[in-house]
Amino acid sequence: MNVSAWLARNARQRPEDPAIAEGERVHATWRDWAGRSAALAGGLRGQLGLATGDRVAIVMRNRPEYLEAQFAIWQAGLVAVPVNARLHPEEIAYVLGHSGTAVVVTDTEHAEDVTSLVGTVPSLRTVVVAPGKDWDRLLAAPDGPRIDRRPEDPAWLFYTSGTTGQPKGATLTFRNLLMASLSYFADIDPISSRDSILQAAPLSHGSGLYGLPHIARGATSVLPVSGGVDGAEIAALLGRWSGMSLFAAPTMVRRLATDPDLVSADLSNLRTIIYGGGPMYLADLQHALGVFGPKFSQIYGQGETPMTITGLSKADHADVTHPRHEQRLQSVGTPRTDVEVRVVDEQDHDLPAGEIGEVLVRGDVVMPGYWEAPEATAEALRGGWLHTGDVGAFDEDGYLTLHDRSKDLVISGGMNIYPREVEEALLHHPAVEAVAVTGRPDPQWGESLVAFIVPAAGAEPPTPAELDAACLERIARYKRPKDYRFLTSLPTNNYGKVVKRELRDQLRAEAEPPQDHTSSTHGP
Structure with a gap:
């Protein structure tokens, strides 16, 4: 193979x-x-x-x-x-x-x-x-x-982004690559030789993996001359290449949906925007759907199971009449064709719908292990299941909603708080462009929440009282951040993911939390 x-x-x-193709030119x-x-x-x-x-x-x-x-x-x-x-x-x-x-x-x-x-x-x-x-x-x-x-021979060493410690090399075999590609056809999109994929995100990771099924079907791989995401360039390429799909991290989707050159372009040749690699907040997704229509497909996966755990289909995005449509938009969809997915407690016992636990996955798409790292392999694949480190819950219909990475969970006053739901609440404030919520050590509560806020362009930073109100409209009182910090941008890695480790390290390094006009402090 x-x-x-x-x-x-x-x-x-x-x-x-x-x-x-390099831009509009055939290479x-x-x-x-x-x-x-x-x-x-x-x-x-x-x-x-x-x-x-x-x-x-x-x-x-x-x-x-x-x-x-x-x-x-x-x-x-x-x-x-x-x-x-x-x-x-x-x-x-x-x-x-x-x-x-x-x-x-x-x-x-x-x-x-x-x-x-x-x-x-x-x-x-x-x-x-x-x-x-x-x-x-x-x-x-x-x-x-x-x-x-052989199918089990290594083909691709996929190194993680290394947000915690040194990166590990997930050993992806030829079987893994084949299964990921076949699963794409089964769950995401049928592809023909008349189609194309725009490779605007790094080929070294998810975008390169999504490119494989397109190559298998004879579609054209289009590489933007700019080397990145440029609305005017993408608009021009949509006029040149038919059936175009592209992978975009959530931050990229937000940029594309507000780019005037792309918003006003002829989008008839746009086939699918595949997004994943981080949380897609509901407000951002609803805005993007209003701009591009139901051309979105979400993929949840990891390098260890190359971008194949669950998927939220284009049909799910389009089904606006479903009574739980918004909840489904906030999920990562249902298990893909080639895998089994479980949500378990700390003893790896299955949890019923609605209960939050760690996401486990197994199937022929899952890596055999990490390169030259037997201990890490044994830990990640214990019991024959990949332990993703992601925390989520299934609903009664089998849709999986992620809450956070297990390391991002904050325990304050004995209560579990998942930063993502706090971030979702804060993003409803019109003056909030981006937000990251994390925990810091607290002698009274064990941990307390801090929200790092990027104000919207041209807007006055919202007051702590306004941010508290945005939280109280949507989440329990004890989940409000104790402290609000304002930044011009959030720290990200080379794939556009927010690196909360840097924010946590900053908080730990501080002798005392700041007490100034940008902060609001109150008990959980």
Whole structure:
């Protein structure tokens, strides 16, 4: 089993159809892509001396060479280590060293940082800059054969974002990638060769995984020239490419739904906006639905079970007449076709509908373990189930609602408080653009809640009394934050997720909570 066979099949069936586009320009047909990746595979083994199972990392922004390198790695029987190019060089060095990477493929923007790691990372032999003379030399190699791989062989080392401690490398096998792709067809979207996917988010993580089913079906992979999310550019690309889907983190969805160039664009070629990777607040989702219509599909997953746990379908988003429509919009949907999902207590006993516990999942899409981390693997996969660390509850209809990561739970005065429901309440205030709620040590209550608020552009910061009122309209009195802090932006990692660890660390470092006009203090 080797997913690089998809290229060869598409090259036979539709050799002249566009396969990779850079903006509106066709970079490669399927014949081109298959030929280039085959030559690169031959060069990786012949010129660079790599053997089956060796690791090759990709450190570059989204560009055509990224996809060519990725499928060349698989064709050559090697293991891909996609690394977010926005990481700090020390973080990149850790991933390369931990994975035992032998070769890195990078671009000119990151060449200096990556090349400096040769001699520092013991396993790293060489760096290939694409495009460049070494890249051209690999392309000139005789085509390498597609190396047979077993379903259980590693294909992709998916490194977590490392918000708590060093990142771990989820070992994704060829079976995992195939199951994730088939589940996409079953639960998210049927895809045809007339469709396209816009790769605006990093290919190293979720966006790259969602791209695989599109490649399998012969759809066009479109890489924005800007390298990011630009409303005017996306509007132009919608005029060029049909059946376009894209993955967007919730922060990206919020930006897109307020971008005047996109809001006023012809959206008839927009097929699906896949969102996930963080909480999508109800107010933001309802606004986006008003702009784009019911073209949204939510995916809940983790790197350990590549983006495949539950899904909220486009039909669910569109079913406005359902009496629990808003509650469903706040959920992450129902279990995907290829997995079993449970909510359990601390002893891993199943909980009834409505009770909150940890989310567990098992199925052929779940990783076999973490790379070179047997203890972490045993802990995560105990009892044969992936323990996600996410906290949620099923409703009577089987829809799962996430409350928080288990580490984000705040226990104040003996009461469990899930920050997400507090954040949802605060976001109803029109002067609140973004919010993150976390706990701090409190000698009286054990922990107390602090809300970090980003005021809406052009608005006066809301008063603590106004924020208290917004909470009291929707949640119990004891769940109100004891303290409100105002920021210009929330700390995020390279995938746009809010890093609450930084906020918690800041609170712990303070000798005393601030007592000024930006704070409101009261008991739980």
